[in-house]
Amino acid sequence: MQANRKTHAIQMMCAYFKVSRSGFYAWQGRDPSSRQLRDEGLIEQVKRIHADSRGGYGSPCVQHALAQQGTAVSRGTVARVMCRARLQGRSARLYRRSRVGQTAFFTSIPITVRAIQPARINQVRAGDVTYLRVSGQWRDLAAVMDKFSRRIIGWSLSRNRDAALTLDAVNHALRNRKPESDLHFPSDRGIEYAAFAYRQKLLQRGIVQGMNRPGKMNDNAHMESFFHSMKTEELYGQTFTSDDDLHKALLSYFQFCNQQRLHSSIGYRSPAVFEKSLCS
Secondary structure, eight states: OOOHHHHHHHHHHHHHHHHHHHHHHHHHOOOOOHHHHHHHHHHHHEEEHHTTTTTTOHHHHHHHHHTTOOOOOOOOHHHHHHHTTOOOOOOOOOOOOOTTTTTOOOSSSOOTTTTTOSSSTTTBBBEEEEEETTTTTTEEEEEEEEEOOOOEEEEEESSOOOOOHHHHHHHHHHSOOOOOTTEEEEOOOOGGGGHHHHHHHHHHTTTTTEEOOOOOOGGHHHHHHHHHHHHIIIIIIIOOOOOHHHHHHHHHHHHHHHHHHHHHGGEEEEEEEEHHHHHO
16 A cells, blocks of 8 residues: 555656656666765865854855865855755844934044045054844944954944944054054944044044945945844844843954954955965
8 A cells, every 4th residue: 555655656746747757766776966976075064164154154155165175166056055955144134223313414524435445454444333232222332344354453342322432442443453644434424433532532543534425324334244244143043141241242253253254355265364465
């Protein structure tokens, strides 16, 4: 009875896919194709790369990571292997918190975000602030990025979105890397970047301050992209019960992002590797 049911199921399947039963049985007895054997050999390597990326890499980054390890395959092959292994890059629709006065215009601060295209490190830094949750309450994260190498060089976490927050992030960046005389620092248009104490700090260090154009979020696309990756790859789906837990998670991600994570904008290299290549 069971054999008859199996035979009937095979007949139905062959009819549905419009293939002959003889062809189906021949396919069952056929040796694996060269493509199947290659995919089998790639699965463990792809799984390891995906795990090392904290589950963040999609097929483009996995393909470049494979190439850096000496395995040259097409993106289609990587996508097929990842699908077979049920792997995919992280993506999520993230929360946004509305801000009052976000498009306020500060006429005394020039719009320089598009005027300077960095050609080296320590030439242009970008700053922005985003919201994070701890036990259902908001925390504010300010970060500073070297726009040329995409390295995060300063950051600060606080309960308040104010000048003290952005100033602390700037001071962190200044301790990590002393600026050169022509350093430019464009940022978001928030009042925390227009405060007197913040502006005075930049002026004292010879840093040229700039802001995005009013209502043009894409002007700060580098920071927006970084915050999105940080939330989807590291924070999304986690619940933080204390500031200390969130602080540890952020520190771990920044180290990973600077030292290991591949960035498409710098040739699928990490900021550390990219900066090292400039000195060689």
